[in-house]
Amino acid sequence: MKLLVNGSAHSVEAPPDKPLLWVLREDLALAGTKYSCGIGRCGACTVHLDGVAAPSCMLPVVAVEGLAVTTIEGVSAGGPMTPVQQAWLDHGVSQCGYCQPGMIMSVLSLLAETPRPSAEAAAARLNVLCRCGTYPRVRKALGALFGP
Template sequence: MELTVNGKKHQLDVEADMPLLWAIRDVLGLTGTKYGCGVAQCGACTVLVDGVATRSCVTPVEAVAGQAITTIEAIEADAVGRKVVDAWVNVQVAQCGYCQSGQVMAATALLKQIPKPSDAQIAEAMTNLCRCGTYNAIAAAVRQAAQA
């Protein structure tokens, strides 16, 4: 199985139905993408697949072979991603931080698709859970990144 992650091709000897999350974390050793629930409820595992926010815990690797997968480790190499990270730092979004990889990926995907989203569009796209309740800061950071 060939996966393209952060611009690099990898040959993986894994089952076709292995969730992308575990290929990224345990096989490729990239731990920035987080396991939270395993059932696409929380969004901590969000990565970009061809620029689209995707919950990797329920995405089998075979479904994304040949597509461009971006994880949080490469987010600052992306112009939009860099703006998002800067806004996250400016607004001081993170508390425990565990969900923030996924939040940054979701925000990046949103701004790639809609550079100037309305508050309603932000609410529709930013559905990942945060147990620390940083939701107001997340929305503020997305708005700030859209202005940058």
């Protein structure tokens, strides 16, 4: 199977119904995308498919053939940090950090929308669960990124 991940073509030997999450983690050694709920509910496994955020834990890998897959490792590879990551640092968001790759992928996708949603609309649509309770800082970071 041919996959395009983070701008590189990969040839992967995996069952077609193996979820993308586990192909990324186990076959491509891209462990930044996290497993948590396995039912597409918590958002820890969020990646971009052609630039749009989607959970990867239930998505058969065969479904992403021909799509550009981007993981957290690919958003700023070798280059400067994305504005979202910078805002996360500026507002000291991360605690345990486990949900943060998924959160950052989701916010990057929202930020790329035209027209850009308001901070409040972005917060309402950011469904990544954070058990550490970083939400107050996420709100501040969203405020800085999306404006009032």
